[in-house]
Amino acid sequence: MKLTEAKEQFINSWGAFGTQWGINRTMAQIHALLLVSTQPLTQDDIMEYLNISRGNVNMNIRGLVDWGLVERVIISGERKDHFAAEKDIWKVATQIIKERKKRELDPMIKLLGQLENIDADKKDKEAKQFLEVISGIKRTGNQADKILDLMIKAEENWFTSSILKMFK
């Protein structure tokens, strides 16, 4: 397989992969393109390479910057903005975990806490089972939360990073 072909295949697969994770295809493709690109690219470069419109590139690039996966890079002498992806995949994973935790896990745990405060007879079987399920989810969510926090801090945390190394 040739390099160009391999790049193309990677970009397409990364895009398909993304859709399974609730990320839209184009955003994942742009991310993939920037991952395998030697230099930072402009919006026009991306438009041309992926054959998509200016507005589309602009919105999805913004999304990637919001996720902390892509950086705006200023190249002196060049007028246009350039964009580059973080290439250390461990950092990418960490960043995604951090964001999803903040955007999804934390609010869900908060909601579960509220749902635990229903006013119902403690002896009501229905209510009892509901509370069991809810607090079970909350407990597991909190555990996940702690583990993820440690992973995020692994670089600064000798203990966690040695444990993680044991799995490598």
Next chain:
Amino acid sequence: MKLTEAKEQFINSWGAFGTQWGINRTMAQIHALLLVSTQPLTQDDIMEYLNISRGNVNMNIRGLVDWGLVERVIISGERKDHFAAEKDIWKVATQIIKERKKRELDPMIKLLGQLENIDADKKDKEAKQFLEVISGIKRTGNQADKILDLMIKAEENWFTSSILKMFK
């Protein structure tokens, strides 16, 4: 908050949560409904409770059964099939991890392995950087794979489960 209200809220939030993870809203809602339901439900029960069509219930229930999150339960004397969700959330999480690993991570790692076999000059800067990114992703993917395997096997594995307990 009343129990009925809390259930409703839980079902809706779980549905919204699902869409962020590439699961369709209805499937997540059915899952939530079964989670907080005291008895197993029939397709008709679900139709009525969530106000959705028969076909929709049928397809999504099948999806949940495929994911191993819901079981068909035979109730003697009753003609209709009943369905019940696994309520131990740790098992639910394990099952989801197992399936996603099989359906997504494993194929992705396989693809990355293929992409490493491009025929290009090892000195070509483009090619070199591409291979670095690809093998970086593959390495991280493999690490995740190992960690997830251990989590899945945690119940049967003293070592892992004691490590996981340390985080609780």
Next chain:
DNA sequence: CTGAATTTTCAAAATTTTTTGAAAATATAA
């Protein structure tokens, strides 16, 4: 400032995904 280059916005169009519901298939009781 001015004006050209670049970026952003957003309503409308295109596409993709989900849902419906009726028909077909299957299962079960009598």
Next chain:
DNA sequence: TTATATTTTCAAAAAATTTTGAAAATTCAG
């Protein structure tokens, strides 16, 4: 076996999401 209940399928409709592209806003060199 026959009649009825139940489940499954799937083409068409509806809904949701993504994409386009042109206009508006912003940036910046001169």
